Amino acid sequence: MFYVKPVKLFTSAICLLGMVFSSHIIASDKFNDVYNDFDISQVKAHIKHLSSDKFGGRAPSTPGGKMTTQLLVDEFKKAGLTPGNGDSFLQPVPLTSIISTPQKDLQIGDIEFTYLKNYVANSRLPQKQISIKNSELVFVGYGINAPEFQWNDYDGIDVKGKTVVVLVNDPGYASQNPKLFNGNTMTYYGRWIYKYEEAARQGAAAAIVIHETKPASYGWNVVESSWSGAQYHLPASEINEPALDIEMWITKNKAEELFKKASLDFQTLKKQALNRNFKAVPLNLKASLTLNSKIAESVSNNVIATIPGSKASDEHIVYMAHWDHLGTSVINGQSKIFNGAHDNASGTAGIIAIAQAFKKLSVAPKRSMTFIAVTAEEQGRLGSRYFANHPTVPLNKIVGLINMDSLNITGLKKDVKVVGYGKSELEKYLAKAAKRQNRTLTPEPTPERGYYYRSDHFSLAKKGVPGLSAGGGTIPLNKKEAQIAKKVGKIVGNCYHQECDEYNEAWGWDGIKADLQLYFETGYLLGNTHDWPNWNEGTEFKAARDAMMH
Structure with missing residues (x-):
């Protein structure tokens, strides 16, 4: 079977596939139970709430932006995470x-x-x-x-x-x-x-x-x-x-x-x-x-929370997602709210779900898990650039970064699309996690668009920290998922940075769940190894990583 629990299926659609679950199973510390218990209804609720008009498009330094960071702090506290910036969950980011x-x-x-x-x-x-x-x-x-x-x-x-x-x-x-x-x-x-x-x-x-x-x-x-x-x-x-x-x-x-x-x-x-x-x-x-x-001078905030590692708490796996969008603008005399449900209320909801998952384990991973929801990505990666200049964790103590910028809403896939395919050894861990779902890694189909240089992982990659940007895929799992991909894919293409980027029940929610599980296991594997995956030879960031590690 495809995407199957050790005991039961997580979705009836997958039940029909009759494929065999991968033998790659981690049996300790409730991992399998947690892996299969991602609550997609809660992810839905967070996306719907964050992309409502109440938040005004989540621009930095606006009431909607402040509501967003407060929601993140509340959720991290509720899940039992510890502050990631000294005794605070907030890292103030000065903005002009x-x-x-x-x-x-x-x-x-x-x-x-x-x-x-x-x-x-x-x-x-x-x-x-x-x-x-x-x-x-x-x-x-x-x-x-x-x-x-x-x-x-x-x-x-x-x-x-x-x-x-x-x-x-x-x-x-x-x-x-x-x-x-x-x-x-x-x-x-x-x-x-x-x-x-x-x-x-x-x-x-x-x-x-x-x-x-x-x-x-x-x-x-x-x-x-x-x-x-x-x-x-x-x-x-x-x-x-x-x-x-x-x-x-x-x-x-x-x-x-x-x-x-x-x-x-x-x-x-x-x-x-x-x-x-x-x-x-x-x-x-x-x-x-x-x-x-x-x-105008203002201050927005990155939100940072940590789950200390059980053995090597000074070594960190970082999950990152930007919480902001374009806010509200007046265009041709009309006020327009850019709610950014896909970009990136989805990733913001995802980072909360993964943090909650790690807290449900009976034993924390050996390495620390740090979750950073950054501000002002849409303005040129400002929040992640500020963090890279003022890291709350030494950059040479970050094992790797998993970035979630717009989750896969186009349904279940047979493969995993990797942006910047071949850049780092982090892909080995992603491939192991993908094997559980009978998926293989494939390069992004449009490398000419330069997506690797357009999101927050790039801010830390420039400093040398290996960063992973992956999710979704190019091959729908079956006819039903292909129909979802066709319908929702048009929405994604037409609504990037537009008013129509709104919450939609027609999204491929099983695809979102599968990718969240993928990210969860990738971080889990990295958190329980002694390895320090590097950039591959010939990658433009390898020299910076080598220098910081010596």
């Missing part, structure tokens, strides 16, 4: 909120731009007003300076005080050449945040990223919803990266219009930009824009 509004729309020659419709603009600098005036535009291809790939789009060009125009993603994805960068798999160089940072390092005043749906992996509606309203940032004392005066996106249509105005062909230059010998092209156009900003 900036609401940037154009004084008037972007001006480039006589091209007409309309805010939100075809461009967005923000500044992360805490200034009430900031401008670029007659700033020369330069097309710098993908805007990448990567010595290890013998690539420098800024070679031979001085962009100080100018506005750079850049393509989204990286040359490997665009060319589908496996020998260029990482081929179809996006590197960090393909992320928009890198492009803004590199432009700032080069001395640019502003940068414009050209949006295209496939290489960005989301539509313009996501840019519109994510970049309007309050944008949160860590204070300057916490940031090592430089910042531009103004960061912008424009639609592809406007980019084509802009290049035509410069007597250039957008598609031709895109192709030229795939060559490592590409040279930046001045567009002989100038941009002007003034942003008025409302600035």
